Amino acid sequence: MRSVLPVLTVIAAILLIWYVAAVGMNAQWARDQAARAGVEIGWSEIAVDAMRQERPVLPAPHQVALEFWRLTWTEEVEGRRGIVQSGSLSNRSLVYHALVTLSATGLGFLIGAGFGILLAIGIVHNRAMDRGVMPWAIASQTIPIVAIAPMIIVVLNSVGVSGVLPKAVIAAYLSFFPVVVGMVKGLRSPDAMQTDLLRTYNAGAMQGLGKLRFPASMPYLFASLKVGVAASLVGTIVAELPLGGAGLGTRLLAGSYYGQTIQIWATLIAAALLAAAMVGAVGMVQRVTLRRMGMAR
């Protein structure tokens, strides 16, 4: 709790810098407008104008916050197409797009983490997989795979696979490798003393896995799940770029096409909140699990 004040200070400093930058970057437009109207304006007028332009170069924080509020609460509660009046989520609201992104990310994350755990178990128990597959798993971390996500989407679409699955494939792929690497480390974390003890009990490989290796790997598993869930969200957003339809990535691209800077920033806020919520959810599961297993720090 003692870091609350420092964190608030840093956030306040960031907001301050943001405001100053917003005034500085939007000043040119304000001056051009004034010159066209034939009036001289000073910095005070520029500062006021910079805060309420329609398509600013850099929108001020409160503009972004207002737009975010308008695209979530106002749109859903008061809007004609919102959930209160029409019974379904409005396709203009960020809630709807965030849910679309969340469903693809969640599905992909589950697939990726599941396969990651299975592969890690295989690698730990099979020498050939350890020596043949593991180097590729590590090398694949150095490959900028997100960058080709849109291509995979387009290809899958042309085969007829569309909807949530292609995006989930990308998300799964990205969460897969952190989980593999972390899980292999975790499954190997029991020391020689512990594995020797199991051997004196005459435990088989499966018993060793269930009773020693798997429980011992939990801290590693959750650490890599947090990395994986953040990575799969990035993957989903990038994967949504070439698709029309719905999703935060699509909104980003639409905003950039039409120069709607405030909307882009509001979408980014939504993506950030989504990421924070997902990492937070994994963290909560981690805390509960580790406490029940008696491993809480």
Add this chain to the structure above:
Amino acid sequence: MKGPAILLRIIAALVALGLAALALPLHDVVAVPVFLALVPALALIRSAKGGLIVALAALAVMAGPGLVTFAPLPDEAGTLPMLRGLLPVLLVWLLLWLAVESLAALAPASPLLRRVLAVAIPLIFGATILWLWEALVAILGVSPVILPPPSAIAARFATSLPVLWGDFVQTVVKGALSGYVMGCGAAVLAAVAVDRSTFLQRGLLPVGNFVAALPIVGIAPILVMWFGFDWQSKAAVVVVMVFFPMLVNTVEGLKASDAMQRDLMATYGAGYWQSLWKLRLPAAMPFIFNGLKICTTLALIGAIVAEFFGSPTQGMGFRISTEVGRLGLDMVWSEIAVAALAGSAFYAVVAVVEKGVTFWHPSQRGR
């Protein structure tokens, strides 16, 4: 070797034999006896002395008839011919896997041979995957628009080297590298600047950790608007992407020296900058290099994704998005190969420098 392992291997051998009986006579008469002899040999002979020879012989034999066997039956459609083509391929791959397994089971005494094996096993395994890809594409008749075979990609790669080189320079050298250097440099300087105040550190670390988990690629469209279509906007995206992971790692690293060492510096009468330069920065190097390694991938991702939002008529992201539109998938895969090579090389360079700088660290010893 324990009971279940032997049982598994025998089952694998039996399955392979069954597949062979089903599939091979239809295709290649010469290969059959060889396969029939090799399957149990591979499955059962696993002594350290005989194992290497058997595995190498198996690989050599597979490379020959194995390549012939998968040739698809011409002008036949339907599931049965496809199955006939598919079975030998799966069989051969299973055998290759067994060969890799017996290679991996070896523990040669000479360290040189062990290092060679450590490199050779993943390479052989990768080669079997490429072979499986090639064979499956040929047999299942996958359209090159969906998944081109590796041979077509290699051919395209070889013929369009100048284009690939131009894209590489535009994206990796101009966009990613310049942004990487600026972003990581700025982050290290910022870390040293906040290092003197624990207040700032306690504030920055949670914020930095939070930002590092955010989908920062999303700011790419904004930065492309600000800095134009050329490499400057890509470098800007890279700067923002690498800054926070690097900052967090460096701040952690500057805390890594222990009290005893700092006390020693104090008894020498070292000033702040002297102890920073002589003790705390060197002690932070493992953390700094950890950050640098994470950032290599981030830099490439940032540079390529930023090109999707606008770029000059050159660059890897530009080429990928336009060639997808023209269904030139072999070119797209060539770009992916370039990206993979560039990413691995970038990472390897950082890792080599790390080895030289942090030679004293336990994780670098004994290797």
